Amino acid sequence: MSSIRVIIAGPRGRMGTEAVKMVMETPEFDLVAALDRKHGGETLSDIGFSGSDAPIYTDVRDCFTDHPADVLIDLTTPEFGYVHTKTALEHGIRPVVGTTGFTDEQLEELKELAESKELGCIIAPNFAIGAVLMMKFSQLAAKYFQDVEIIELHHDKKLDAPSGTAVKTAQMINEVRQPKKQGHPDEKETIQGARGANMNGMHIHSVRLPGLIAHQQVLFGADGETLTLRHDSYNRASFMSGVKVCVETVMKTKTLVYGLENILD
Ligand SMILES: NC(=O)C1=CN([C@@H]2O[C@H](COP(=O)(O)OP(=O)(O)OC[C@H]3O[C@@H](n4cnc5c(N)ncnc54)[C@H](O)[C@@H]3O)[C@@H](O)[C@H]2O)C=CC1
Numbered sequence: 001m002s003s004i005r006v007i008i009a010g011p012r013g014r015m016g017t018e019a020v021k022m023v024m025e026t027p028e029f030d031l032v033a034a035l036d037r038k039h040g041g042e043t044l045s046d047i048g049f050s051g052s053d054a055p056i057y058t059d060v061r062d063c064f065t066d067h068p069a070d071v072l073i074d075l076t077t078p079e080f081g082y083v084h085t086k087t088a089l090e091h092g093i094r095p096v097v098g099t100t101g102f103t104d105e106q107l108e109e110l111k112e113l114a115e116s117k118e119l120g121c122i123i124a125p126n127f128a129i130g131a132v133l134m135m136k137f138s139q140l141a142a143k144y145f146q147d148v149e150i151i152e153l154h155h156d157k158k159l160d161a162p163s164g165t166a167v168k169t170a171q172m173i174n175e176v177r178q179p180k181k182q183g184h185p186d187e188k189e190t191i192q193g194a195r196g197a198n199m200n201g202m203h204i205h206s207v208r209l210p211g212l213i214a215h216q217q218v219l220f221g222a223d224g225e226t227l228t229l230r231h232d233s234y235n236r237a238s239f240m241s242g243v244k245v246c247v248e249t250v251m252k253t254k255t256l257v258y259g260l261e262n263i264l265d
């Protein structure tokens with residue numbers, strides 16, 4: 001079988017750096033180019049990835065035109081990640097997107113584009129298997145506990161809040177939970193935001209601190225008992241087996257899949 005040709009957007013980032021290493025170490029993958037805000041005209045080895053002569057581009061269209069590829073891995077920002085994903089589909093390249101913060105409208109538009117082109121596209125708010133299990137377990141628990149609060153905790157360089165994982169968890173819980181306004185019916189915030197974001201009565205709290213990587217607790221409460229589900233990523237390597245599975249799977253799909261849980265057995 002011929003190797004899967006991969007382009008990585010965001011190779012100098014915290015996630016992108018790990019993704020470059022993973023792709024270089026995977027014999028079935030061939031890293032053909034990278035997209036970065038800077039370093040156009042240089043190669044990945046020029047910026048420290050010794051052993052890769054993949055060229056770096058700053059212009060997404062030039063990159064995709066010069067380097068036919070099978071898969072784009074995007075690990076950038078919500079703004080540019082959306083443009084890269086859309087442009088990849090337009091060029092017949094299948095996106096694997098870890099970038100979080102896309103709107104529902106953007107996801108819908110990308111789904112329509114992927115289906116019209118009959119191309120796979122995977123957008124996964126969290127690539128860590130443990131995080132996916134936490135989301136699944138939360139959905140199961142929400143059948144029995146109507147009252148739930150999500151606390152997500154991340155490093156202080158994160159751009160989006162709440163995290164993509166927290167939004168996806170809340171969406172999955174919403175599929176099974178009866179809408180309910182939680183807390184006291186007459187509760188009042190004396191400091192604005194004290195009760196966090198509110199999604200169908202479910203509250204989401206975002207903590208940002210140096211020292212953290214990526215963590216989430218889902219707390220359920222009922223009369224006389226609580227249940228806490230927690231996942232912690234202590235490094236970015238924890239996401240890479242999920243990225244690898246997505247690159248392999250996106251080659252076999254013809255639609256947009258939102259969430260790693262939809263492609264795992
Ligand atoms: N799905 C998952 O499992 C995970 C997703 N993420 C998400 O991945 C994204 C990246 O996270 P980090 O690596 O922590 O961020 P980062 O800030 O370390 O890296 C982002 C990279 O994108 C690059 N970039 C920005 N604009 C660009 C453009 N126009 N063209 C090319 N590159 C551009 C930046 O130069 C930077 O190197 C975020 O949206 C984050 O939420 C992060 C961890 C896990």
Ligand SMILES: O=C(O)C1=N[C@H](C(=O)O)C[C@H](O)C1
Nearest residue numbers: 100125126158163164165214
């Ligand atoms: O920015 C991060 O770091 C992470 N982003 C993703 C998210 O928004 O959920 C996944 C993980 O939590 C790390």
